[in-house]
Amino acid sequence: MDFNEFFYLINLTVYAFLIGSLLLGLHRKIMAKIQLRPGPPIIQYLLHTLKFYFKEITFPITAGNPLYIFMPILQIIVWLSALILAVKLESSLLIIIGLYVLQKIVEHGCGLSSGSPYGKLGGVRSVFSAAAEIPLFAVVSTVYIVTNSLIISDIVSYQQIHGPLILKLPISAFAFFILLVSKAPNSPFGIVKGKDIVSGYLTEHFGLLAGLIYIGDAIAYFVLLWLFIAIFLGISNIFLALPFMILITFIISIINGLTPLLAPHHSVMLQITIAIVVLLDLLHRVIFL
Amino acid sequence: MIGKIWNYLSKPELVPRLFAITLAIVFIFGLFWPIYKDNNQLYPKPEYHSQALKTPLAPYDRSIVKAQYPQYLPDLGKITSYLTPIAIFIKDRTLFFGTTIVSTPGGILDEILYYTRGMDTVLESSILLVAFIIFTWLYWNRERD
Amino acid sequence: MIDGGIFGIVPFGDIIFKYSMFSTIGFVIAITFTILVYLTKPEKQLEAQKFGEDKLIDIPLHELKNRRYMAIVCGIATAGAMLTQDIFDFALFLTLVGIANIGIVSAVKREHVLNASFQYGLTSIIATLPLFGASALILAKTGTLSILELHHLNKNLLFEKILYGLGMAGETGVAPYYAAKAEMFRAPGSPYILMIHLSSLLLIVRTVEILLTI
Amino acid sequence: MDIEKKVGIVCLIIGMLSFILMFITNGLISYLFYILFVPNILYGVGIFIVPKTRRKKLGKIPFRGY
Structure with a gap:
């Protein structure tokens, strides 16, 4: 690697972080407007991250080190590698799904390594809500059957010839969209971070460690939105994708602002129902097409 | 209504039953699925009873060995025919060596070292080993609080 | 194209370990977590008492050693399952992970945890039937077990694939059957229990890759 | 020097x-x-610019009883 590439990577990372955090701020603003509140400014998420980054920190005596410290670092590692593999290298979709799966490990590890009962409950719920991945695998398989490749650049070039995949695979696109909804804050599926268990897995990660997790979350939001746009709309340029990202954030925040938080069992079972629908769609495509 | 069904389905006790029911339904569909045998097998079986009283390693004698990847073929012959000295000693004296208890994998006949699928044999025995470790630990610590 | 380029191959006779981009990343993750689990001290759980002060629960040494050993076995098996290019071998790795998962929680003396792990054990025992049955059917139908060979054969293996996927689902305790597993996670001792989840998630992704390839 | x-x-x-x-x-x-x-530098730099903790007993985090 030379300096040019290094600066490109740094630029990409900072861009992803800024866009992700601004979109999360926008999300919060729109939700507030829906609920007839003025709401915080759009840069609020950024300010939060900076505030936490400069806060004091001690490790709780109940914590299991070094897992406790490794988890926030892992959060950034996971999403940075997803960013590089997806946006820079346009590599295999399955690898990125595997990295998304590691996000669950972060949630679980954060919750369990602190020893706090609230964190533990968040971790248990995160295990419970792992059902959200099943539609994801079905989506991957359906995309593979249609395009005959899982490399993202191939999928994008397929769509330049045959038109966007969202018209061909509406059910898969819907399932992926539900995933985006469940990843956004205050979503009906957000049982992991529900207010009934304080902050879920984030309860005992405060100060600097919380700042690191917030940075990872912003990058994660950017990467997932980019992935949706690249796979189903066929636009891989990060600047051209920006208006679509704002549009999708708008839709997601309207959904999140109008729906209540589901009970844990119901949230999981609803996702399983979606998974079954997508699997049936996949089976239909395998047998009849 | 739908919430009640969802609540009912999420009990831990129900999990094995649910799984078994799913499996049964899939197996019923499997009855209508064409199942046949391809004649070009990588691991051919000799005719039944064709080896009896002709070779001491009766059911285990693998005289025909094909390799999955032809580029590794030269190494196959040496390792498949490996027997320990004790095994050779017994083999020379009886025709029924292959059917005795000592010849099972892990016994004297060293199928463990046969090269083509060696990794499988290691794994099978380690699964058994792990199961025994769990059992012994539970047995030794059954009185402890 | 699924896995994004091959780096190298380690042959063990008919069974081949392949380093592609996908499997290398999975392998590195599994090994990293195994080392981390070996290094980490377990957390201490704080339990509310009915009378008096809260109690800090520590994991005693004899229990810790057994569980750590099981967690390491689980990690190594996961790392192996990432690389192997043989269907039967992969099924064996899955079974090893399944039994090591039960071993991790079997040392905990709590009734609901043991009950949940018993249910999970039953499921994983049932799941060996479709898993090995599917690999036997594939062997009979195509005459080979190697994934690299099956990739070129282009036979219709839909039913076998569904069976294989079901077997994986039972063995790793995947989503519709997660309820028993979530109960298991209430046991104290974070890094070991983390290993259960990590192994099952990685194996699911790997199974999807295999099912798409063959 | 504390563990952080x-x-x-x-x-x-x-x-x-x-x-x-x-x-x-x-x-x-x-x-x-x-x-x-990236994350290692973020943590390593961050830990030296955060203010010193003013808690009386280090590590005793403020949930239930501590």
Whole structure:
């Protein structure tokens, strides 16, 4: 690697972080407007991250080190590698799904390594809500059957010839969209971070460690939105994708602002129902097409 | 209504039953699925009873060995025919060596070292080993609080 | 194209370990977590008492050693399952992970945890039937077990694939059957229990890759 | 020196090492060092600019009873 590439990577990372955090701020603003509140400014998420980054920190005596410290670092590692593999290298979709799966490990590890009962409950719920991945695998398989490749650049070039995949695979696109909804804050599926268990897995990660997790979350939001746009709309340029990202954030925040938080069992079972629908769609495509 | 069904389905006790029911339904569909045998097998079986009283390693004698990847073929012959000295000693004296208890994998006949699928044999025995470790630990610590 | 380029191959006779981009990343993750689990001290759980002060629960040494050993076995098996290019071998790795998962929680003396792990054990025992049955059917139908060979054969293996996927689902305790597993996670001792989840998630992704390839 | 600072120094060392190795190596390995470099440097730098904790008993976090 030379300096040019290094600066490109740094630029990409900072861009992803800024866009992700601004979109999360926008999300919060729109939700507030829906609920007839003025709401915080759009840069609020950024300010939060900076505030936490400069806060004091001690490790709780109940914590299991070094897992406790490794988890926030892992959060950034996971999403940075997803960013590089997806946006820079346009590599295999399955690898990125595997990295998304590691996000669950972060949630679980954060919750369990602190020893706090609230964190533990968040971790248990995160295990419970792992059902959200099943539609994801079905989506991957359906995309593979249609395009005959899982490399993202191939999928994008397929769509330049045959038109966007969202018209061909509406059910898969819907399932992926539900995933985006469940990843956004205050979503009906957000049982992991529900207010009934304080902050879920984030309860005992405060100060600097919380700042690191917030940075990872912003990058994660950017990467997932980019992935949706690249796979189903066929636009891989990060600047051209920006208006679509704002549009999708708008839709997601309207959904999140109008729906209540589901009970844990119901949230999981609803996702399983979606998974079954997508699997049936996949089976239909395998047998009849 | 739908919430009640969802609540009912999420009990831990129900999990094995649910799984078994799913499996049964899939197996019923499997009855209508064409199942046949391809004649070009990588691991051919000799005719039944064709080896009896002709070779001491009766059911285990693998005289025909094909390799999955032809580029590794030269190494196959040496390792498949490996027997320990004790095994050779017994083999020379009886025709029924292959059917005795000592010849099972892990016994004297060293199928463990046969090269083509060696990794499988290691794994099978380690699964058994792990199961025994769990059992012994539970047995030794059954009185402890 | 699924896995994004091959780096190298380690042959063990008919069974081949392949380093592609996908499997290398999975392998590195599994090994990293195994080392981390070996290094980490377990957390201490704080339990509310009915009378008096809260109690800090520590994991005693004899229990810790057994569980750590099981967690390491689980990690190594996961790392192996990432690389192997043989269907039967992969099924064996899955079974090893399944039994090591039960071993991790079997040392905990709590009734609901043991009950949940018993249910999970039953499921994983049932799941060996479709898993090995599917690999036997594939062997009979195509005459080979190697994934690299099956990739070129282009036979219709839909039913076998569904069976294989079901077997994986039972063995790793995947989503519709997660309820028993979530109960298991209430046991104290974070890094070991983390290993259960990590192994099952990685194996699911790997199974999807295999099912798409063959 | 408390444990937070110790971990910070370790992270700084890992970050610096991967910063150097990033420019020596090529291809995918250099990306690996890049993704190791960013979070480690973030933590390592961050731990030395956060204010010193003003808690009376270090490590006794404020949930139930502590």
